[in-house]
Amino acid sequence: MLTTLVLILLMPLAAFAIQVFLGRFLPRKGDWLSTGAIGVSLALAVVAFVRSISINDPGMREVFSWRWIEVGTFRASMGILFDNLTAVMLMVVGIVSFLVHLFSIGYMHGDARYGRYFGYLGLFSFSMLGLVLCDNLLALYIFWELVGLCSYLLIGHWYEKKSASDAAMKAFITTRIGDVGMLIGIMIIFAKIGSFRYDDVFRAVADGTLSGSLLTAAGIGIFFGAIGKSAQFPLHVWLPDAMEGPTPVSALIHAATMVAAGVYMVGRLFLLFSPDAMLFIAYIGLTTAVIAASIAIVQTDIKKALAYSTISQLGYMICALGVGGYTAGLFHLMTHAYFKALLFLGSGSVIHALSTQEMPEMGGLRKKMPTTFLTFLAATLAISGVPLFSGFFSKDAILASALEFGMERPAHMIIFILLLITAGVTAFYMFRVVFLTFLGKPRDAHKFEHAHESPRVMTIPLVVLAALSIGSGWGGWFQKLNVKPEIAVYQTARMAGEETAPVHATPAAAGLDATGHAAASPAHGAGHDVHRAHQAHTIAMISSIIVAGLGILLAWAFYGRRRFSPQRAMERLRPIHTLLSRKYYFDELYHAALIRPVLGLSRAFRWFDGAVIDGLVNGSGSLTRLTSWIVGVFDNVVIDGMVNGVATAFVAGGRQLRKIQTGKIQNYLLGFAAVALVILVVRLIRGF
Amino acid sequence: MIQLQHYLTIAAFLFCLGLYCVLTRRNAVTILMGIELILNSANLNLIAFSRYTTTAISGQVFALFVIIMAAAEAAIALAIVLNLYKRVNSIDVDEVDMMRG
Amino acid sequence: MSEEIRLGVFLAFGVLSVAAAAVVAFARKIIHSIFALLFAFFGVAGLYALLHADFLAASQVMIYVGGILVLLLFGVMLTQKISSVDLKGPSFQRGPAAAICLVLLGALLFVIYKTPWPIVDRPPIHPTPPAIGTHLMTDFLLPFEVISILLFAVLVAAAMMARSEARR
Numbered sequence: 001m002l003t004t005l006v007l008i009l010l011m012p013l014a015a016f017a018i019q020v021f022l023g024r025f026l027p028r029k030g031d032w033l034s035t036g037a038i039g040v041s042l043a044l045a046v047v048a049f050v051r052s053i054s055i056n057d058p059g060m061r062e063v064f065s066w067r068w069i070e071v072g073t074f075r076a077s078m079g080i081l082f083d084n085l086t087a088v089m090l091m092v093v094g095i096v097s098f099l100v101h102l103f104s105i106g107y108m109h110g111d112a113r114y115g116r117y118f119g120y121l122g123l124f125s126f127s128m129l130g131l132v133l134c135d136n137l138l139a140l141y142i143f144w145e146l147v148g149l150c151s152y153l154l155i156g157h158w159y160e161k162k163s164a165s166d167a168a169m170k171a172f173i174t175t176r177i178g179d180v181g182m183l184i185g186i187m188i189i190f191a192k193i194g195s196f197r198y199d200d201v202f203r204a205v206a207d208g209t210l211s212g213s214l215l216t217a218a219g220i221g222i223f224f225g226a227i228g229k230s231a232q233f234p235l236h237v238w239l240p241d242a243m244e245g246p247t248p249v250s251a252l253i254h255a256a257t258m259v260a261a262g263v264y265m266v267g268r269l270f271l272l273f274s275p276d277a278m279l280f281i282a283y284i285g286l287t288t289a290v291i292a293a294s295i296a297i298v299q300t301d302i303k304k305a306l307a308y309s310t311i312s313q314l315g316y317m318i319c320a321l322g323v324g325g326y327t328a329g330l331f332h333l334m335t336h337a338y339f340k341a342l343l344f345l346g347s348g349s350v351i352h353a354l355s356t357q358e359m360p361e362m363g364g365l366r367k368k369m370p371t372t373f374l375t376f377l378a379a380t381l382a383i384s385g386v387p388l389f390s391g392f393f394s395k396d397a398i399l400a401s402a403l404e405f406g407m408e409r410p411a412h413m414i415i416f417i418l419l420l421i422t423a424g425v426t427a428f429y430m431f432r433v434v435f436l437t438f439l440g441k442p443r444d445a446h447k448f449e450h451a452h453e454s455p456r457v458m459t460i461p462l463v464v465l466a467a468l469s470i471g472s473g474w475g476g477w478f479q480k481l482n483v484k485p486e487i488a489v490y491q492t493a494r495m496a497g498e499e500t501a502p503v504h505a506t507p508a509a510a511g512l513d514a515t516g517h518a519a520a521s522p523a524h525g526a527g528h529d530v531h532r533a534h535q536a537h538t539i540a541m542i543s544s545i546i547v548a549g550l551g552i553l554l555a556w557a558f559y560g561r562r563r564f565s566p567q568r569a570m571e572r573l574r575p576i577h578t579l580l581s582r583k584y585y586f587d588e589l590y591h592a593a594l595i596r597p598v599l600g601l602s603r604a605f606r607w608f609d610g611a612v613i614d615g616l617v618n619g620s621g622s623l624t625r626l627t628s629w630i631v632g633v634f635d636n637v638v639i640d641g642m643v644n645g646v647a648t649a650f651v652a653g654g655r656q657l658r659k660i661q662t663g664k665i666q667n668y669l670l671g672f673a674a675v676a677l678v679i680l681v682v683r684l685i686r687g688f
Numbered sequence: 689m690i691q692l693q694h695y696l697t698i699a700a701f702l703f704c705l706g707l708y709c710v711l712t713r714r715n716a717v718t719i720l721m722g723i724e725l726i727l728n729s730a731n732l733n734l735i736a737f738s739r740y741t742t743t744a745i746s747g748q749v750f751a752l753f754v755i756i757m758a759a760a761e762a763a764i765a766l767a768i769v770l771n772l773y774k775r776v777n778s779i780d781v782d783e784v785d786m787m788r789g
Numbered sequence: 790m791s792e793e794i795r796l797g798v799f800l801a802f803g804v805l806s807v808a809a810a811a812v813v814a815f816a817r818k819i820i821h822s823i824f825a826l827l828f829a830f831f832g833v834a835g836l837y838a839l840l841h842a843d844f845l846a847a848s849q850v851m852i853y854v855g856g857i858l859v860l861l862l863f864g865v866m867l868t869q870k871i872s873s874v875d876l877k878g879p880s881f882q883r884g885p886a887a888a889i890c891l892v893l894l895g896a897l898l899f900v901i902y903k904t905p906w907p908i909v910d911r912p913p914i915h916p917t918p919p920a921i922g923t924h925l926m927t928d929f930l931l932p933f934e935v936i937s938i939l940l941f942a943v944l945v946a947a948a949m950m951a952r953s954e955a956r957r
Binding site for chain 3: 689690692693694695696697698700701702703704705706707708709711712714715717718720721722724725728731732735736738739740741742744745746748749751752753755756757758759760762763764766767768769770771773
């Protein structure tokens with residue numbers, strides 16, 4: 001088993017290494033190599049998945065761990081964790097990645113950096129597979145940054161375009177803000193328990209070593225990583241811009257896998273989050289879902305609309321995990337990966353045919369591109385939650401767990417209500433996209449004339465993904481395999497044997513049991529809970545069908561039948577429309593609140609420079625110059641070797657501030673020596 | 689009776705003087721000289737330890753490696769300095785800010 | 790050698806090297822710094838000899854004094870017009886650097902005198918070259934090979950740099 005897993009991981013890496021160094025010399029620039037490698041990975045992932053299905057045990061868990069770094073008292077291990085969640089994620093990543101490779105062969109045909117593109121795709125696949133396979137936080141963080149790097153490289157694939165290179169940097173920097181929080185969270189945990197391994201962490205949570213506000217802080221810190229990577233409010237601004245990358249990349253990284261890594265991480269570390277942290281997660285997810293869905297309504301760029309839809313759906317998943325719907329959230333992660341990758345690839349097919357992303361220039365493509373249309377429609381039905389499509393089951397499960405949470409604590413009923421409304425909005429904007437793109441009359445005759453169905457290598461991935469979008473939710477196999485983890489598993493025998501129950505904060509204390517499908521009824525799950533879960537499920541299912549139907553009907557009335565004019569509605573709701581099309585002014589807000597002050601600060605420093613130096617030279621009577629003159633005198637005094645108190649500190653401080661921008665190595669060396677010295681002195685004081 | 693501590697004290701002085709030299713000088717060659725002083729102080733420590741503590745001869749072997757490294761480093765650094773001089777016509781490290789952001 | 794003589798020699802070499810190092814760090818003329826560095830190297834070599842590391846003392850004199858110092862001298866002469874008076878080594882950020890170095894010195898001395906060193910009393914290894922040679926060929930074989938590759942690379946690199954000048 002270990003060999004299989006390691007091979008899954010190493011195939012794309014090998015492809016990347018060969019591609020990067022020798023890709024230029026290979027026939028067809030080596031696209032077959034990358035595609036073949038990920039194909040082998042996929043085949044092996046299927047083997048692993050079949051194994052997981054055939055064992056059919058929710059508690060299946062195999063850990064292969066070995067020592068990695070030992071320096072002094074610092075110990076870190078590296079390892080592979082294989083359980084049902086890993087198996088499912090391997091399948092998702094393998095399938096989507098393989099199909100995107102295939103699709104790219106057609107889509108990127110003739111690109112100037114074709115070989116490099118496939119190399120980066122290979123590196124991404126490796127990093128993403130590593131992220132789902134690793135068994136400790138340190139490796140998680142490493143792969144986490146690696147996928148971020150690949151995202152940066154691939155968004156900026158057409159870096160000659162200013163907007164693309166800007167978007168790449170925005171994505172990298174914005175997610176990095178979240179990653180700092182994640183690193184802090186990981187450090188809190190490591191400082192407390194001295195291990196990075198998931199098992200050790202959960203054990204520490206179980207026996208109360210890690211508890212209280214420290215646990216909450218660690219959980220929220222780590223969740224910040226998910227906020228950045230999964231484009232959650234308030235760090236969601238990078239994802240729409242990331243659509244500057246090639247469309248298959250958007251499908252792979254910014255729809256199906258990397259952005260879902262945050263959701264996966266929250267699910268993987270589910271036991272780590274205290275009830276307070278869970279509530280925080282739920283509301284962040286809810287806010288994201290609502291905001292992004294409303295922005296998606298007014299987008300005219302097909303990829304931007306899909307991007308906001310992705311953000312909204314990710315918010316859905318995060319929110320589901322936050323309210324305790326472990327199974328529901330991860331289930332939606334899987335189904336969403338299939339149908340959203342399909343939507344993006346479908347839009348890629350359209351863009352490939354029309355060379356435009358603006359929906360007002362499309363229309364009527366149904367006849368020209370039947371395969372694309374049918375598969376796109378399947379994905380739209382899935383995301384809207386139409387019964388029997390995969391999205392229906394997962395969305396329904398999320399709504400059920402939100403409702404259950406609301407019934408438990410009526411104050412939080414708002415989560416369910418808003419999620420329900422968002423479900424309707426989702427159906428509305430997705431069908432808007434379908435009507436504008438594929439139905440009605442062609443609005444740009446010239447472009448329409450040139451449109452054609454994409455080549456076979458692009459339509460086959462669409463068909464496969466369509467099958468998965470429809471069927472992957474059937475049969476309830478997912479719910480059987482992925483059951484909400486119980487903290488009790490990690491309590492040591494000694495702890496369990498003691499009379500007094502250990503005082504600890506666990507998510508299980510929230511007292512909710514996912515969708516109620518959980519096969520093994522846990523200790524606290526009495527008949528009452530099961531009954532309530534069942535009730536919640538029924539209500540959620542009926543209401544979600546109604547709401548989805550309403551959304552589709554409304555979209556039809558606006559854009560299909562043209563019973564109401566979108567124009568008139570837009571004019572009547574002008575302020576709201578402006579607010580939405582400016583994306584709630586988030587970019588402007590960040591510009592005003594963060595970027596401008598930083599620039600202002602730099603300018604202030606520059607002014608200080610000018611003032612001080614000019615003052616030294618001119619030494620005239622204005623206040624600025626007087627101050628500068630005093631500073632200058634101090635300066636002279638210092639240079640003459642009279643080191644004294646505040647003046648020195650002020651002058652030296654001023655000079656250092658100035659030198660921060662100089663790029664002189666000795667300034668950095670000085671700072672380095674000072675910090676090293678401080679650490680040394682602190683150690684000495686503590687040591688003796 | 690000379691003890692280990694006495695050698696270490698001298699090494700500490702050499703180290704601090706070398707560090708000061710590296711931190712304050714503007715001239716690239718002088719900075720290199722400071723680095724040599726620092727390396728010497730480290731070597732002195734190594735050899736003193738090899739004489740007085742259980743490390744025995746391996747301390748001297750290490751010191752030998754350090755000397756070799758220092759020679760290599762000086763050769764390369766001076767080559768860089770010469771090339772730099774040709775480019776900016778100065779070995780004042782202040783002048784070298786092509787990489788400034 | 791009796792204890793007193795040894796102490797005297799130790800003091801002489803110690804003071805020589807520290808004083809020379811101080812000149813290196815503080816001298817205003819770069820040429821002074823270089824010659825002071827020569828004395829500092831000699832002083833340290835003397836201390837090596839006192840520590841019964843005769844092979845290293847010889848290496849120190851040969852490599853540092855014979856090689857590195859000459860290189861440095863070349864560096865100065867090739868880059869600054871030796872005839873011009875502008876041979877000063879201007880300095881900056883003295884205040885903070887001095888503060889850091891002084892505190893560091895204090896901390897180091899504190900450590901040196903507070904640490905219970907694992908002192909062993911044993912006779913010095915007398916002919917050190919065979920012992921060092923044996924170590925190099927046994928315990929330190931890998932570092933030995935690595936450093937020979939490093940030296941080779943440095944040789945090539947220096948040649949490359951010189952060649953590119955000539956071509957230009």
